[in-house]
Amino acid sequence: MDPIDYLKEKLEPEQFEKIRAIDNPELHEFLAKYIKLLNPAKVFVCTDSKEDEVYIRRKALEYGEENPLVMEGHTVHYDGYYDQARDKARTKILVPKGVEIPFINTMNREEGLREIHEIMKDIAKGKELFVCFFVLGPKNSVFTIPAVQLTDSAYVAHSEFILYRKGYEEFRRLGREAKFLKFVHSAGELDERKTSKNIDKRRVYIDLEGETVYSANTQYGGNTIGLKKLAFRLTIKRAVEEGWLSEHMFLMRVNGPNGRKTYFTGAYPSMCGKTSTAMISWENIVGDDLTFIVDMKGEARGANVEKGVFGIIQGVNQEDDPIIWEVLHSPNEIIFSNVLVKDGKPYWNEMGIPIPDEGENHSGKWWRGKKDPEGNEIPPSHKNARFTVSLEAFPNADLEALEAPCGVRVGGMIFGGRDADTWPPVRESFDWAHGVITMGAALESETTAATLGKEGVRAFNPMAILDFLSVHIGDYLKNYLEFEKKLRVKPKIFAVNYFLRDKNGNWLNHKLDKAVWLKWMELRVHEDVDAIKTPVGYIPKYEDLKKLFKEVLNKEYRREDYERQFTIRVPEFLAKIERIEKIYKEIGNIPEDLFKILEEEKQRLLEAKEKYGDYISPFQFE
Numbered sequence: 001m002d003p004i005d006y007l008k009e010k011l012e013p014e015q016f017e018k019i020r021a022i023d024n025p026e027l028h029e030f031l032a033k034y035i036k037l038l039n040p041a042k043v044f045v046c047t048d049s050k051e052d053e054v055y056i057r058r059k060a061l062e063y064g065e066e067n068p069l070v071m072e073g074h075t076v077h078y079d080g081y082y083d084q085a086r087d088k089a090r091t092k093i094l095v096p097k098g099v100e101i102p103f104i105n106t107m108n109r110e111e112g113l114r115e116i117h118e119i120m121k122d123i124a125k126g127k128e129l130f131v132c133f134f135v136l137g138p139k140n141s142v143f144t145i146p147a148v149q150l151t152d153s154a155y156v157a158h159s160e161f162i163l164y165r166k167g168y169e170e171f172r173r174l175g176r177e178a179k180f181l182k183f184v185h186s187a188g189e190l191d192e193r194k195t196s197k198n199i200d201k202r203r204v205y206i207d208l209e210g211e212t213v214y215s216a217n218t219q220y221g222g223n224t225i226g227l228k229k230l231a232f233r234l235t236i237k238r239a240v241e242e243g244w245l246s247e248h249m250f251l252m253r254v255n256g257p258n259g260r261k262t263y264f265t266g267a268y269p270s271m272c273g274k275t276s277t278a279m280i281s282w283e284n285i286v287g288d289d290l291t292f293i294v295d296m297k298g299e300a301r302g303a304n305v306e307k308g309v310f311g312i313i314q315g316v317n318q319e320d321d322p323i324i325w326e327v328l329h330s331p332n333e334i335i336f337s338n339v340l341v342k343d344g345k346p347y348w349n350e351m352g353i354p355i356p357d358e359g360e361n362h363s364g365k366w367w368r369g370k371k372d373p374e375g376n377e378i379p380p381s382h383k384n385a386r387f388t389v390s391l392e393a394f395p396n397a398d399l400e401a402l403e404a405p406c407g408v409r410v411g412g413m414i415f416g417g418r419d420a421d422t423w424p425p426v427r428e429s430f431d432w433a434h435g436v437i438t439m440g441a442a443l444e445s446e447t448t449a450a451t452l453g454k455e456g457v458r459a460f461n462p463m464a465i466l467d468f469l470s471v472h473i474g475d476y477l478k479n480y481l482e483f484e485k486k487l488r489v490k491p492k493i494f495a496v497n498y499f500l501r502d503k504n505g506n507w508l509n510h511k512l513d514k515a516v517w518l519k520w521m522e523l524r525v526h527e528d529v530d531a532i533k534t535p536v537g538y539i540p541k542y543e544d545l546k547k548l549f550k551e552v553l554n555k556e557y558r559r560e561d562y563e564r565q566f567t568i569r570v571p572e573f574l575a576k577i578e579r580i581e582k583i584y585k586e587i588g589n590i591p592e593d594l595f596k597i598l599e600e601e602k603q604r605l606l607e608a609k610e611k612y613g614d615y616i617s618p619f620q621f622e
Ligand SMILES: Nc1nc2c(ncn2[C@@H]2O[C@H](COP(=O)(O)OP(=O)(O)O)[C@@H](O)[C@H]2O)c(=O)[nH]1
Pocket: 268, 269, 270, 271, 272, 273, 274, 275, 276, 277, 288, 311, 312, 314, 315, 316, 498, 499, 507, 510, 511, 512, 514
């Protein structure tokens, strides 16, 4: 049967008309195929109208995937107890037979498609299926990528309305021209708490060839929100093929002297500080997770892929995060996930106020001391509990930059991770290639609760992107190195580390110190301050930081703190280079420059060691 005829027969006339209004046979074919396969009782098609959005929100409550909280606009959603993070093991990139890509969990495409289609057969039986249209990036711009999402979860659809720009009209405008991404999701059978029941059949399969991602038997946003980490795999591939950058980066404005606005991107692995950095009260957030960077007339221009925040709530407190705190306590449209609820109010770990001793959380009815089946004590909220809210709710959002069709000029790019013992808090690369290789490609970070599995293990994570990489790392790095040649004005590249510890495991920095590093980087982009040359890049001078600590945080910054934080740890740096070299040597197709640049860094470190010893005070280099 012709797809359009099938849709006419299956959908109610009002819904069918919405589909018919989009002149795109490829879309019709896709919809017909998956509506047939998933076999829902009912289909709802979302246009860009307010009513359709309200309908989704209402359905999330009606179907019990969300429950209202006392504050207007607030709801709570729970994911299953074992469905609280990204499932790396069961997330696979589908590739042609025989193809293996280093570090990437791949599967033979035909086999994967067969398996997922089997799992998804009749999976939405008895449920309502939502068909939603969005765009990645600002509308009608060089960044725009249209996407269609099928899901039987009103929670997923609701999250997407908060996080992405509506795209129905864009599909109508583009018609057959739309080169769109496709997402098919089903939460599968739900239990009495409305959480996915068949976790053993949880799958996230990414079909690069068909630009389609399938997600089944899971609800956690990192596994299900199509336009977020699922689309990211597809856009990385497009970017590498087309010569631009699709990155795991926040995008923010740092306010310099005399009203100067400088935009920065920052790539840190999940749970390593993207949202907390972009949210610093006196700077301005444009995005907190995903950024597209293209060259335009020789400038690197960045745009937020999204328009909302799916942020980690643990640790959000009134003192360090006054703006998020205020937003979370105002009648905005917010979905709280996997938090503790008592008397209709949400609570989370480390929120800086007393938390009730019982209530409801991701484990069901909860009381202090409750243990899970593995014997672990269950905290009030899950470590990876989140809030979902639109950027419009934030007084510190730079909404003009958010919607700018040409994006904003990127002045600096930052790489960072959880590193207890090697990298200083902030440093600047000698040039683009030095930054790309020694800061981006050499990034390591301790694993976190954002993915299932053991936490706190140091892991190779180039550009904070390893979990999402869909192409060979060599091709990805070549594209990065090539990108520089398109640029007349090059962003400076920096590395940060918020997570240095002393021998007793105490942090060497406060959570807000990052605000100072940002101001220093802003000055460096414009060469307003000098810096100290070390074997691993430029680091700040003590006097400049002392002044900034006073101005930004009204804090005294002691010489001994500076010295401890910015000591160049030669043995750790050398060990790291060795680990990184070994990793890259074991795989082919790596740009020669990578080994050359690492070797040069090693030689500089060895020379310094000869002269000053293993642990070198920053004052030695002045
Ligand atoms: N010790 C320490 N923890 C931090 C710092 N910045 C953020 N965090 C914590 O790191 C976790 C993840 O931060 P978030 O910004 O949400 O990470 P994202 O996933 O990269 O967006 C939160 O629990 C924060 O409280 C910091 O400077 N120092």
